[in-house]
Amino acid sequence: MKIQAIHIFDFDGTLVDSSHRYKTDASGQAIDLQYWIDNEDKADLDTPIESVCSLFRNLCQSAKDYALIATARIWCDGADKVCEEANIKPNSLVSRNGRTDHRGGAQLKIAHVNRLLNLKQFSKVNTIHVYEDNLTYLKTIADYYYNKGFSVKGHYYPSKQGF
16 A cells, blocks of 8 residues: 555654753743753653654554654754654654754755655655644645645644744
8 A cells, every 4th residue: 555644743842842951032932042952961851742652653553654753853862762762663754964954944844755755655645744833834834735736734732842
């Protein structure tokens, strides 16, 4: 059976709660990126959000669904540890490629999914699901694929990290 749906899961605030390492900047309107970087070594203390992780695990077992983690964070050993302990094994993963990777989170995710859609095993994909705590990313990704003719289903997970 060919893959019929791609499921794009954000990591922070959607699959895991990493709010213990998160705060906003002085304006209160954006992430304090330096604080996030300074606390990156505590990523192994992030907590899986079990209801979403359970859905994710089920989708990864389905022959017609492809579940991936797409995150604007720089992936690290701590994130690997959390995934291993929670049995989160994505079909694929995309993250920032170091501190000099300044792509927007939505653009990073779209670029990865577009590469997948060019592969033969994804030729029957007609539905794209987006699981996000960031409404701007959710809307950007959903609109992009809707305008490409896909059926798009957005799944919003409110979190205090979702700027």
